Amino acid sequence: MLVCASSHSKYKSILGKNKHSTKLLQLEPLQSNGYDCGLWVLAQIAAVLHGYDITNLREDDMHSFCRYLQSLVLSIPIPDM
Numbered sequence: 001m002l003v004c005a006s007s008h009s010k011y012k013s014i015l016g017k018n019k020h021s022t023k024l025l026q027l028e029p030l031q032s033n034g035y036d037c038g039l040w041v042l043a044q045i046a047a048v049l050h051g052y053d054i055t056n057l058r059e060d061d062m063h064s065f066c067r068y069l070q071s072l073v074l075s076i077p078i079p080d081m
Contacts (some may be wrong), residue, residue, distance in 0.1 A: 030055075036062050042069065 031040050039062050040055075047055035057065060 030057070030059065032059060036066075039066055039069075 031037060043055040043057050043062075043065055047053070
């Protein structure tokens, strides 16, 4: 599958083996600050891995998302040395 997005277009094209579809892209920025861009990248990755095109989180959700990620990291078992 090939996903194409033009900087001049509001739409992305998805070209599969036997199909072609076009979807509206999210063009408005979700982040207005300059310090939690990494969280936004992780949120987008999580959305894609769960089968969504884009995350539905908002800037107000980033603190909770950060705490969620922290709990996941802290739940990783540490092997005995």
